[in-house]
Amino acid sequence: MSKPEIVERYIRMAQAAGTDVECVSGAELPGRLAELLGAVNKPPEIAALAASGWPEGLRETVEAVLVSSGFEVTMPRKEQGGYSWDRDRLAAASVGIVWCERYLADTGSLVLASGPGMGGLATLLPEISIVLSDAKGCLEDLADFFRQMEGAPPSRITLVTGPSRTGDIEATMTKGVHGPGKVAHFLLL
Numbered sequence: 001m002s003k004p005e006i007v008e009r010y011i012r013m014a015q016a017a018g019t020d021v022e023c024v025s026g027a028e029l030p031g032r033l034a035e036l037l038g039a040v041n042k043p044p045e046i047a048a049l050a051a052s053g054w055p056e057g058l059r060e061t062v063e064a065v066l067v068s069s070g071f072e073v074t075m076p077r078k079e080q081g082g083y084s085w086d087r088d089r090l091a092a093a094s095v096g097i098v099w100c101e102r103y104l105a106d107t108g109s110l111v112l113a114s115g116p117g118m119g120g121l122a123t124l125l126p127e128i129s130i131v132l133s134d135a136k137g138c139l140e141d142l143a144d145f146f147r148q149m150e151g152a153p154p155s156r157i158t159l160v161t162g163p164s165r166t167g168d169i170e171a172t173m174t175k176g177v178h179g180p181g182k183v184a185h186f187l188l189l
Contacts, residue, residue: 006105007138007187013108017162020184023135029103029186030065036184038070040094040128048093048126050119051083055099058132062097071095076117085118095135096122096180097130102148103185107161109142111183114156123160129180131160135187 001009011021024032047066049059054110068071074090076083098119102111110131112120125131139145146153163183 001137001140001152002105003138007135008139010105010108010138011187013105014103014162014185015108018028018183019110019162020182021107022184022185023187023189025189029132029188031064032158032186033062034069035037035089036130037066037071045137046071046089046093046095046120047069047073048085048090048096048122049073049075049124050098052077052117053099053101053115053119055134061131066095066097066098072131076119078117085121088108088123093122093126095128095130096124096126097132100131100133100137102137102139102145103133104139104145104159105164107159108158109161110183111139111142111145112158112160113154114158115154117122120124120156120158123180124158127180128184129160133185133187134174135189 003166014021018081022032049063063073074093076085098112100110100112103109104111114120114122123131137147160183165182
């Protein structure tokens with residue numbers, strides 16, 4: 001399968017799972033991100049942002065859009081031995097934004113690897129999870145992910161396939177109870 005076909009398959013599968021996927025250029029991203037953030041009406045306006053793992057300059061661009069959209073930004077602080085979050089501010093965040101290097105076409109899943117300052121909590125706790133990726137990061141499946149690993153794999157990976165969903169004993173499905181109720185994925189072309 002060609003790379004464009006793999007990306008197209010990812011988009012179909014991710015949308016079927018409930019992820020909003022949009023392909024944008026680097027120049028379009030700030031405007032599209034500002035539009036999405038403008039629809040968030042849950043005070044306080046705090047956004048959780050991963051501290052590391054970003055391509056050069058992108059985190060700063062995203063942070064500038066957040067600030068200009070009226071959000072306070074919380075990120076994990078670098079400390080001796082690693083990073084730590086201000087848990088109260090993280091719990092109050094309505095939006096979380098991270099960079100995701102790899103995602104899977106066969107399931108429409110985002111692969112979030114653990115690592116210092118990567119911000120896994122930023123994608124799992126806020127009501128809205130915004131993920132940014134490069135179109136080159138699309139892989140066919142999880143086996144492809146492990147084949148491409150250089151050295152030891154991360155100590156933990158989290159697969160996110162659409163918004164959080166849970167069902168009760170009567171099979172009534174509810175979104176956003178154990179994680180984000182909305183997942184938006186911007187693919188940078």
